[in-house]
Structure formats: C-alpha cells, structure tokens
Amino acid sequence: MIIAKSNQMVMMDQKAIKAYTIPGVVLMEHAAMAVCEMVPKGSQSILVVCGVGNNGGDGFAIARNLIQRGEKVTVLGVGNPLQLKNDAKIMYDCFAHIETGLFWYEVCSEKKLDQLFQNCDVIVDAIFGTGCNRVVSDGYLDVIGRMNQRKAYVISVDIPSGVNSDNGKIMGVCVKANLTVTFTLPKLGNILYPGARASEALKVVDIGIPQKILEGFVFEYETIDQDTLKRLPSRRTDGHKFTYGRILIIAGSEDMSGAAYMSALAAYRTGTGLVEILTHESCRISLQCALPEAIVRTYQDSNKSLEKVFETLNLDNYDAILIGPGLGQSDVAKRLIELTLAQPSVPIVIDADALNLLSENMDILLASSAPIIMTPHVGEMSRLTQFPSEAILENTIEFAQAFSKSNQVITVLKSHRTVVCNPEGFTCINLCGNDGMATAGSGDVLAGVIASLVGQGLEPYKSSVFGVAIHSLAGDLASDNIGRHGLMAKDIIEAIPKIMMENDQLND
Ligand SMILES: NC(=O)C1=CN([C@@H]2O[C@H](COP(=O)(O)OP(=O)(O)OC[C@H]3O[C@@H](n4cnc5c(N)ncnc54)[C@H](O)[C@@H]3O)[C@@H](O)[C@H]2O)[C@@H](O)CC1
Ligand SMILES: [K+]
Known part of the structure; x- marks a missing residue:
C-alpha cells in the first residue's frame, strides 16, 4: 500500500481542484460521506468536534450529513471561527444554515462542556488533520483531554488530532481513536509509531481524486502488508537446482552453530536450489547432521587456515552471499569480512556479528563495490552509527534512509x-509480524530468506522487501498456530513454505 506525505496530499487535492476542476468542497463532501458510513447508525448522541482548518470543514460536512440521516448531533467548535476560510468556511455556512446545535469552546461554560461530553456515545474528531504542525495547547489540549476521558466510540477524521502526519510523532497530546478514516492514501503518521498506536483501526477511503493524478506521482513510501507478496515473481517451472540460486552462508562459530543452521534452512525453505555453508570446523558435524542438504566447508582458528580455504573458494560462483549470523567476533571473523567484501560483484547480505565487526572499521564497507544489504536491529544500528538506540528507535526511517544514502547500501x-x-530514499514500512518473533534466531531466519531471494535473481531492494514480508507473514502464521508466547525461530521457518504456497495459489 502506497503511503503519502502531507505535501503530496495537498498537491493531489490541488491538482484535482485546478487541473481536473473538481471543486474542493466536492472532495470534502465525499470525504464527509465516507466518514458518515462508518458512524454507527442510531447512536444516542453524536458529538462532532471541529477545528477551524479543512479538517474542521470535513467535520461540519459530516455533522450536516448525519443530521440529514436522522441522527442526533451536536457540534463543538474549537479555535477562532474567524479563521474559517475557503472550503471549510463554505461547509461551516452550509451547516450553520440548517442547525443551531453548535457551541464554540471559547464561549462555552464548564457546565455545558461537561454536558456535551457526558451525553454523547460517539465522538467525531475533526480538530486537526494533516495540518497539525505544532504542539497542542490551550483549548485544544483541554478538549482532547476531555475526549480521551470519555468512553464514547471515537472516529478520527484523516488522522487522530495531535499526530504529526509526516512522522507519527505526537505533538504533546493526541486523540485516542477507535477508528481513523483517512482519505485517498494513508499518511506516514497513520502508519508510524507512536502515532499509529493512537487509533485501534485504520480505514482508507476514496474521495474522488482521479486515479490518473495518483499515477502521476512518485511515492517514496510503501507499506509491507498482506498484499506485498502478490508482486513476488512466480517460480519458473522448468528450472534445475542452479536456476534457483547457489548461495554461500558464512556463519556460525564454536558457540553458535545454530545460527548457520537457521539461516541455511530458511534459505532452502524460501526456495534456494543449493546452500553452502562456510563455518568454523567445530560446527561441521552438527550442521551436517541437522542439514544434510547443505554443503559444509570449514576453517580452523587461524587466518592462515582461512586464507587456504579462500584459495579454493571462488566467490564469483555464488549468486548471493550471507555473512554474519553467529559468526563471533574473533580475528578470523574479521578477516572473513575483509575477504568477502573484497569480491566486487556478488550481492552480500550482512547481518549480526558481521555488522558489529564492520562498525569497528567502516572503511571496509565504503571500499566494497559489491551490492550490499545490511540487516541491523536497533542496537546494531547504534553501533554502526554511534547514535544512542533511543534516538534511532524514535526515528527509524530517518536513520535507515541516511545510512543507506551515505553507505550506498540497502538497509533493513x-x-x-x-x-x-x-540509497535513493525509497522506503517500505512493515505492518506485519508480531511480538512472538522477537526470539533468538529470528534475525538469522530473515537474513537467510533475503539471501535466498537475492540468490534466485531478485534485485536486492525487492529481495529485502519481499524477504521482510515472507518472514513476518510466516511469523503471523506460526503465531496463529501456536500463539506468540512460545514461538521460536524454527516455527517461522516451518511456516515459510505455506506462505509461499498460499501466495502461488492466490496468483494463479
Ligand atoms: N479541499 C481540501 O482541501 C480537502 C481537505 N481535506 C481535509 O483537510 C485537512 C487538511 O487541512 P488543513 O491543511 O487546513 O489542516 P488542518 O485542518 O489539519 O489544520 C490546520 C489548522 O490548524 C492550525 N493548527 C495546526 N496545528 C495546531 C496546533 N497544534 N494548535 C493550534 N492550531 C493548530 C493551523 O494553523 C490551521 O489553522 C486534511 O487532513 C483533510 O481532513 C479533505 O477534506 C480532502 C479535501
Ligand atoms: K482529526
């Protein structure tokens, strides 16, 4: 699903109004009617809270349409009514002509305000939409506080008031909604935390912006959701094992042979034709027993032994390389990274320990000409960038974009x-998955899935997007089967083939 920035929404509205001569009030009326559809019929009393921008204009149109439907409606206006202008003013005038149930916060007694909020069972929040650009204060703060104290069913128009539509940040306080009805496309603030948490549900509705306008825009943001995999190219039916990729997984160390196993098994389950593992000698037997389908090559604890292995290993023979899961942080592991990143052309997925080692010497990354996908979690990104985890967690998009751009890599x-x-700034935000997936080995699985897709010939950015989709949809399927508490990485792997099969069936 495409996501819009607020300036893109303004440009689309303006293009519809100017180039396609669709009056702004027509769009607003469509928006209002779409919201009315979501308001439960026969509610006892509906309170529509309107600001003085265009979101408030939607609110006045919603109130008028609900009255037309026979509902009992009261409107509370917040802000200076003299600021109402253009489409919002027209909608206000249309409402004011038919109804007197309008109160302005500024001139409302405390008693009246209490009454308004006590008597309603549905509240429509039309205070701010995409235009909320500063900290909420004064009357707005009071009204949002009152709304959040009520047990009424709250529907937010476009975005919960107080959420910044471009980054999901809360401008001091925001409305807590049961449902948000957003127009044309979801906004970043509907999707990103903490703003996304302000509404229990999100519905996107069409308000009549011509499809051709949408087609003329380049949208940098998309969600990864249930529909993402529909675009996964279907598997060739006439291939042999090398058609489906030969990949090298450089992973595992004395204490962590399981990481290599998880990545390799996940790659096979995602459809790779041949997986080879390069690992520490101590992992050989356990890996060969657990995964006899994989070819296992090993090195001993010395750079000399490693270099000998590399003399016989032609990295160009592989369609993709994954390095890092359970690799450890020994000197040999460091040398492994140098040798792997020195090859110029095979795409490399860099995960886990390889990220930590690279963070100590980013020059290796900058010097590499291979296509690179890096899959850090927030802690690893903190080590890579020297910024605190808290700052990264609050600005995941900005950090990922900046990292991709400055290092010319795909960032997951x-x-x-x-x-x-x-590196061009195209960004996908994952909406799938669940907290059960926060378990040891889950990242190894994701890295294996992405390496598998790259090895099957998919372009690295698409492989990363589809990889995240497969991984999280498999996690959701696993949690449907056994719940989130005891979910383990191998449950995610087991669900992968089913996700791929269901997707094939849908696309047939
Ligand atoms: N014809 C149109 O232009 C359409 C507009 N639409 C609606 O218009 C909305 C955007 O309208 P606007 O751009 O007018 O923006 P808003 O209605 O979100 O609010 C902007 C107003 O609120 C003030 N404001 C912003 N943050 C504030 C704060 N923290 N405290 C106090 N005042 C604050 C601004 O100064 C401005 O007066 C969309 O979200 C959507 O609901 C839709 O109806 C589609 C059609
Ligand atoms: K709103």
Whole structure:
C-alpha cells in the first residue's frame, strides 16, 4: 500500500481542484460521506468536534450529513471561527444554515462542556488533520483531554488530532481513536509509531481524486502488508537446482552453530536450489547432521587456515552471499569480512556479528563495490552509527534512509516496525509480524530468506522487501498456530513454505 506525505496530499487535492476542476468542497463532501458510513447508525448522541482548518470543514460536512440521516448531533467548535476560510468556511455556512446545535469552546461554560461530553456515545474528531504542525495547547489540549476521558466510540477524521502526519510523532497530546478514516492514501503518521498506536483501526477511503493524478506521482513510501507478496515473481517451472540460486552462508562459530543452521534452512525453505555453508570446523558435524542438504566447508582458528580455504573458494560462483549470523567476533571473523567484501560483484547480505565487526572499521564497507544489504536491529544500528538506540528507535526511517544514502547500501532496520530503504530514499514500512518473533534466531531466519531471494535473481531492494514480508507473514502464521508466547525461530521457518504456497495459489 502506497503511503503519502502531507505535501503530496495537498498537491493531489490541488491538482484535482485546478487541473481536473473538481471543486474542493466536492472532495470534502465525499470525504464527509465516507466518514458518515462508518458512524454507527442510531447512536444516542453524536458529538462532532471541529477545528477551524479543512479538517474542521470535513467535520461540519459530516455533522450536516448525519443530521440529514436522522441522527442526533451536536457540534463543538474549537479555535477562532474567524479563521474559517475557503472550503471549510463554505461547509461551516452550509451547516450553520440548517442547525443551531453548535457551541464554540471559547464561549462555552464548564457546565455545558461537561454536558456535551457526558451525553454523547460517539465522538467525531475533526480538530486537526494533516495540518497539525505544532504542539497542542490551550483549548485544544483541554478538549482532547476531555475526549480521551470519555468512553464514547471515537472516529478520527484523516488522522487522530495531535499526530504529526509526516512522522507519527505526537505533538504533546493526541486523540485516542477507535477508528481513523483517512482519505485517498494513508499518511506516514497513520502508519508510524507512536502515532499509529493512537487509533485501534485504520480505514482508507476514496474521495474522488482521479486515479490518473495518483499515477502521476512518485511515492517514496510503501507499506509491507498482506498484499506485498502478490508482486513476488512466480517460480519458473522448468528450472534445475542452479536456476534457483547457489548461495554461500558464512556463519556460525564454536558457540553458535545454530545460527548457520537457521539461516541455511530458511534459505532452502524460501526456495534456494543449493546452500553452502562456510563455518568454523567445530560446527561441521552438527550442521551436517541437522542439514544434510547443505554443503559444509570449514576453517580452523587461524587466518592462515582461512586464507587456504579462500584459495579454493571462488566467490564469483555464488549468486548471493550471507555473512554474519553467529559468526563471533574473533580475528578470523574479521578477516572473513575483509575477504568477502573484497569480491566486487556478488550481492552480500550482512547481518549480526558481521555488522558489529564492520562498525569497528567502516572503511571496509565504503571500499566494497559489491551490492550490499545490511540487516541491523536497533542496537546494531547504534553501533554502526554511534547514535544512542533511543534516538534511532524514535526515528527509524530517518536513520535507515541516511545510512543507506551515505553507505550506498540497502538497509533493513529491524524493529517492531521494520524499515527497508535504498540509497535513493525509497522506503517500505512493515505492518506485519508480531511480538512472538522477537526470539533468538529470528534475525538469522530473515537474513537467510533475503539471501535466498537475492540468490534466485531478485534485485536486492525487492529481495529485502519481499524477504521482510515472507518472514513476518510466516511469523503471523506460526503465531496463529501456536500463539506468540512460545514461538521460536524454527516455527517461522516451518511456516515459510505455506506462505509461499498460499501466495502461488492466490496468483494463479
Ligand atoms: N479541499 C481540501 O482541501 C480537502 C481537505 N481535506 C481535509 O483537510 C485537512 C487538511 O487541512 P488543513 O491543511 O487546513 O489542516 P488542518 O485542518 O489539519 O489544520 C490546520 C489548522 O490548524 C492550525 N493548527 C495546526 N496545528 C495546531 C496546533 N497544534 N494548535 C493550534 N492550531 C493548530 C493551523 O494553523 C490551521 O489553522 C486534511 O487532513 C483533510 O481532513 C479533505 O477534506 C480532502 C479535501
Ligand atoms: K482529526
């Protein structure tokens, strides 16, 4: 699903109004009617709270349409009514002509305000939409506080008032809604935390912006959701094992052979034809027993042994390389990274320990000409950038975008809302997955899935986006089967083939 920035919404509205001569009030009326559809019929009493911008204009039109439907409606205006202008003023005038149930906050007694909020069972929040650009204060603060104290069903128009539509930040305080009805496309603030948490549900409705206008825009932001995999290219039916990719997974160390196993198994389950593992000698037997389908190559604890292995290993033979899961942080692991990043052309997925080692010497990354995907979680991103985790968590998109741009890599920044971006600034935000996936090995699985897709010939950015989708949809399926508490990485792996199969069936 495409996501819009607020300036893109303004440009689209303006294009519809100017180039397509659709009057702004027509769009507003469509918006209002779409919201009315979501207001439960026969409510006892509906309170519509309107600001004085265009979001308030929507509110006045909603109130008029609800009255037309026979509902009992009261309107509370917040702000200076003299600031109402253009479309919002027209909608206000249309409302004022038919109804007197309008109170302005500034001139409302405390008693009346209490009464208004006590008597309603539905509240429509039309205070601020995409225009909320500063901290909420004064009367607005009081009204939002009153709304949040009520047990009424709250519907926010476009975005919960108080949420910044471009970054999901809360401008001091925001409305807590049961449902948000947003227009044309979701805004970043509807999708990003903490703003996304302000509404229990989100519905996107069409208000009549011509499809051609949308097609003329380049949208940098998209969600990763249930529909993402529909665009996954279907698997060739006439291939042999090398058609589906030969990948090298450089992973595992004395204490962590399981990480190599998780990544390799996930890659096979995602459809890779041949997985080879390069690991520490101590992991050989356990890996060969657990995953006899993989070819296992090993090195001993010395750079000399490693270099000998590399003499016989032609990295160009692989369609993709994954380095890092459970690799450890020994000197040999450091040398492994140098040798791997020195090859110029095979795409490399860099995960886990390889990220930590790189953070100590970013020059290796900058010197590499290979296409690179990096999959840090917030802590690893903190080590890579030297910024505190808290700052990164609050600005995942900005950090991922800046990292991709300055290092010319694809970044998969993992958190409860994983972000994938490329150096050109295109960004996908993951809406799937669940907290059960926050478990050891889950990241190894994701890295294996992405490496598998790259190895099957998909372009690195798309592989990362589809990889995050497969991983989180598999996590959701696993949690449907066994719940979130005891979910383990191998449950995610087991669900991958089913996700791929269901997707094939949908696309057939
Ligand atoms: N014809 C149109 O232009 C359409 C507009 N639409 C609606 O218009 C909205 C955007 O309208 P606007 O750009 O007028 O913006 P808003 O209605 O979100 O609010 C802007 C107004 O609130 C004030 N404001 C912002 N933050 C404040 C704060 N923290 N405290 C006090 N005042 C604050 C601004 O100074 C301005 O007066 C959309 O979200 C959507 O609901 C839709 O109806 C679609 C059509
Ligand atoms: K709103």
